[in-house]
Amino acid sequence: MMCQSCGKAQATTHFKRIINGEVTQGHLCSDCAKALGINDVFSGFNFSFSDLLSDFFADTPVAALSANTVKCDNCGSSFNDIVKSGRIGCADCYETFFDKLMPSIQRLHGNTRHEGKVPLNAVTNESNETDEKSKIVELREELNKAIEKEDFEKAASLRDEIRALEGKENG
Numbered sequence: 001m002m003c004q005s006c007g008k009a010q011a012t013t014h015f016k017r018i019i020n021g022e023v024t025q026g027h028l029c030s031d032c033a034k035a036l037g038i039n040d041v042f043s044g045f046n047f048s049f050s051d052l053l054s055d056f057f058a059d060t061p062v063a064a065l066s067a068n069t070v071k072c073d074n075c076g077s078s079f080n081d082i083v084k085s086g087r088i089g090c091a092d093c094y095e096t097f098f099d100k101l102m103p104s105i106q107r108l109h110g111n112t113r114h115e116g117k118v119p120l121n122a123v124t125n126e127s128n129e130t131d132e133k134s135k136i137v138e139l140r141e142e143l144n145k146a147i148e149k150e151d152f153e154k155a156a157s158l159r160d161e162i163r164a165l166e167g168k169e170n171g
Contacts, residue, residue: 003029005036013038072096136165 001011009029015038017024028036071078077089079097088094094101139162146155 001027003027003032005029005032070096132165132168136162139165 003009003011004027006029009031011027012030013026013028013033015026015028017026028038072089072093073096074092075089077093079100082088082093082097082101088101139158143155143158143162146152146158
């Protein structure tokens, strides 16, 4: 997308402006954004994302920051490095410092388990197994309701569906 101001450079700054309920969008190159004074929204606040994250690790016990700390085998980061920079070194750091990171992640996100939609391309065998297990639980509940209502044809059908899913799980 080209800059709406100069029309020459690629737009790198995108913003929305709401005035009296009317929304307008803008797309500017870095030079035009800087000239208009909207290049860095946080420039006057002495704010950085790293500072924000490092504040979440501020309550970390001193024992966790000792000189004999464990280092990540992949990137060489120590937990002390993560606390100082507010940045996780690599994906392996999550496993290496799991116990120390979890309280901060819990505080930051309010949860330590994803509770939402999963992109279609992110489906794994583990999530398929979880889906099948939850489907079995749902079917068993339906089966119990069908038995209570004495709808034995539906109950037999549900029983067969449960057995088929359990066969996949065990096979």
